[in-house]
Amino acid sequence: xxxxxxxxxxxxxxxxxxxxxxxxxxxxxxxxxxxxxxxxxxxxxxxxxxxxxxxxxxxxxxxxxxxxxxxxxxxxxxxxxxxxxxxxxxxxxxxxxxxxxxxxxxxxx
Numbered sequence: 001x002x003x004x005x006x007x008x009x010x011x012x013x014x015x016x017x018x019x020x021x022x023x024x025x026x027x028x029x030x031x032x033x034x035x036x037x038x039x040x041x042x043x044x045x046x047x048x049x050x051x052x053x054x055x056x057x058x059x060x061x062x063x064x065x066x067x068x069x070x071x072x073x074x075x076x077x078x079x080x081x082x083x084x085x086x087x088x089x090x091x092x093x094x095x096x097x098x099x100x101x102x103x104x105x106x107x108x109x
Contacts, residue, residue, distance in 0.1 A: 016046065016097070020101075046090055048063065
């Protein structure tokens with residue numbers, strides 16, 4: 001029984017698979033979709049997201065459950081963000097694992 005339990009925990013406890021980050025320079029709104037496939041978003045979910053601007057943490061947003069079985073949406077206003085700044089979002093799984101992604105703000109593509 002023990003080996004089976006270990007295998008199950010490895011399969012079900014996993015970090016987010018991806019974080020899709022967008023930032024609107026006009027509204028200064030950060031949107032991040034933390035991709036994290038789970039069978040039960042009430043028991044296994046993204047528990048928090050850390051948001052950093054140029055390496056300095058500016059927000060820690062906690063969650064009690066996940067939006068749905070696939071992802072957790074994070075929205076945050078970063079008024080200080082400007083062209084060339086780096087925004088990072090780090091998502092933490094409630095069981096184990098984390099993932100960090102970042103983008104560089106480009107006002108004009």
